[in-house]
Amino acid sequence: MFLILGLPLLMYPLFVGVGWLFLSVLKDKKLTVGIVGMEYLPRSLPDLAPVAGGLARAAQARDYPALLADGQFIARYIPEDPEATGGRLVVVSVPAEDKALLDSRAIDALVVVDPNLSARLERGDPTDRPVVKVLGRDGEENSKLAVQQVTGILRKWVGEVKAARFARAGLPSDYDSPVDVRDPQSDKSTAKKLADDLRDLLVKLIPLLLVLWVLTGAIYPAIDMTAGEKERGTMETLLISPAERSEIVVGKFLAVTSLGFGTAVWNIALMVTGVLLVQQFFPYPLLSVSGLVACTVAALPLAMLFAAGCLTLGLFARSTKEGNYYMVPMFFLVLPLAYWSMAPGIELDATMSWVPVTNALLLQQRLMSVRQDPFPWQHLPAVVISMVGCISLGLWAAVRQFRRESVLFREAEQGRGRWALFGKK
Numbered sequence: 268m269f270l271i272l273g274l275p276l277l278m279y280p281l282f283v284g285v286g287w288l289f290l291s292v293l294k295d296k297k298l299t300v301g302i303v304g305m306e307y308l309p310r311s312l313p314d315l316a317p318v319a320g321g322l323a324r325a326a327q328a329r330d331y332p333a334l335l336a337d338g339q340f341i342a343r344y345i346p347e348d349p350e351a352t353g354g355r356l357v358v359v360s361v362p363a364e365d366k367a368l369l370d371s372r373a374i375d376a377l378v379v380v381d382p383n384l385s386a387r388l389e390r391g392d393p394t395d396r397p398v399v400k401v402l403g404r405d406g407e408e409n410s411k412l413a414v415q416q417v418t419g420i421l422r423k424w425v426g427e428v429k430a431a432r433f434a435r436a437g438l439p440s441d442y443d444s445p446v447d448v449r450d451p452q453s454d455k456s457t458a459k460k461l462a463d464d465l466r467d468l469l470v471k472l473i474p475l476l477l478v479l480w481v482l483t484g485a486i487y488p489a490i491d492m493t494a495g496e497k498e499r500g501t502m503e504t505l506l507i508s509p510a511e512r513s514e515i516v517v518g519k520f521l522a523v524t525s526l527g528f529g530t531a532v533w534n535i536a537l538m539v540t541g542v543l544l545v546q547q548f549f550p551y552p553l554l555s556v557s558g559l560v561a562c563t564v565a566a567l568p569l570a571m572l573f574a575a576g577c578l579t580l581g582l583f584a585r586s587t588k589e590g591n592y593y594m595v596p597m598f599f600l601v602l603p604l605a606y607w608s609m610a611p612g613i614e615l616d617a618t619m620s621w622v623p624v625t626n627a628l629l630l631q632q633r634l635m636s637v638r639q640d641p642f643p644w645q646h647l648p649a650v651v652i653s654m655v656g657c658i659s660l661g662l663w664a665a666v667r668q669f670r671r672e673s674v675l676f677r678e679a680e681q682g683r684g685r686w687a688l689f690g691k692k
Contacts, residue, residue, distance in 0.1 A: 298413040301361035301368060302335075304380030309333050309388075329434045331388055332427040334420075344420040356416055369404050375413035377402040378421075391432060466553045466637065471609045473538060473554075474562070474631040477531060478605050478624070481566055484530025485523050485573040486594050492519045493581030494590035502675060516666045520574050527570035528563075535563055558634035565631045568654040572623065573597070575661025582668040582675070608632065620649035623657045 309331040333341060339358050361368065361377065368374045381387065381397040388397060401417055404410035430440035441447075496502040505515060542554050576597055584590035601624055608628035613619060615629040630650055633642065669675065 296409075297355050297357050298376070298409060298416070299357050299359060299374045300376045300378060300413060300417055301359050301374035302378045302380065303361050303364050304382055304384075305335065305360050307380045307382050307384045308335060309385065329431060331385075331431050332424065334424045340420050344423045346416070346419065356413065356420075364402075366402065369402060369410065372404075375403070375410045376417050378417060388428070388432075391435075463551075469554055470632050470635050473559070473635065474628040475605050475609060477534060477562065477566060477631065478569060478601065478628060480534045481527045481531045481569050482573050482597065482601055485527035485570060485577050486597070488526045489519075489523045489574065489577030489581045490584070490587050490590035490594070492523065493578060494584040494587050497584075497675070498586050506675070512669050513666050516578065516662070516669045519578055520571075520662060520665065523574035523578060524567075524570050527573055528567055531566035531570060532563055535559060535566070552637045554635045555637050558636070561634045562631045565627050565634065568651075568658065569624065569627050571658045572654060572661060573601075575658055575665055578665040579661060579668055582665065604628075615643050615646050615650075617646065617649070620646035621653050623653050626650045626653055 310333055334344070335341065335358065338360075340356060345356070359374065361374070364377065364379050366377070369377055379400040379402065381399065384397040384399070387395055399421060401414055401421070403414040429443070433440055433442050496505065506512070508515075510518075539556055539559055542556060542559060546553055546556075577594065580593040580597065581590050584593050604622065604624035605628060607613065607622070608625045613625075613629065615626065615633055619629055620626050626646075627650065630647075
């Protein structure tokens, strides 16, 4: 009961707490960038645009732009939300290229400016271009974040340098762009891009977590109702009752299904609560809350399938310890199908709708997604038929196992031939 009810109650607040701790650490993180040859960079000039005429502004456009102002990167080159991209950059001047500063963690990234940068820019020789190197520590996260931010800043600065060179040649700033390509990401803010990335991750991760919880909620009751009864000696008492063996199996099946489905409902309730709380701090929708609630419907066939499979394996076990071993094939079968649903480009279509487990997870992903395209209702019958067929097969196997004395009382069996999963009574 603790694994089914208590652990999710502790896990989801822990996930949210770790997430907020991660964001707070990023917000307060300072990444130090050392620059060698800061004096070789173009100097910042007063902005004449607000007060000067067109000729003065045109002359200013011919000046190579500065990268730094007051010892820091100019604001227009820095991302909108630098904390969200990995921390705030702090620029320091370094006298010479020294990788020992990186190794000692005195700085997180090192920028080396060509001493002849200004002269080479003035010459404009395409065969003798100046070089600006960015160095970092291999395999270290802070240095990686600093290098990524610095590289992005330098790319924006180089774009303005190129525009100034075109202005000197009397060419428009977009001379080297004969076609203007606009992708869906170009107009999005950094916060919107981060929200989209987080949404895409949650849409794939939540169904995977849900299927693992449903499987956990079905395994332990199934073992206790089969191998556990053999250990306690109550199986014989159950068999002499007036109930048919098929009725006994159906009763156990419904009980295990209820516990597995109850685990899903409990986890979905906690997920909905967590999404509603986190959504208060995001201006963009992360998940469809109504779709997340509708995932309970898709979790029911999964609970039924796992209940049938776990009962079949549990009946074959002689003890609860052996039953735990026999449940390993369930994970070997379920996990690859679950991971398949997370593969890039996989969606609920005419083919995937027939793959059991994967189709249910893809259906859950589609329910939670915030999308404008119509819901693929045409594939729902294939999902239902596939899951009903697998559930019926699993329930038939459980009933067949329960009718075999050699399975129910396997401690008395002799010989290796008695280990057949579907042998004679």
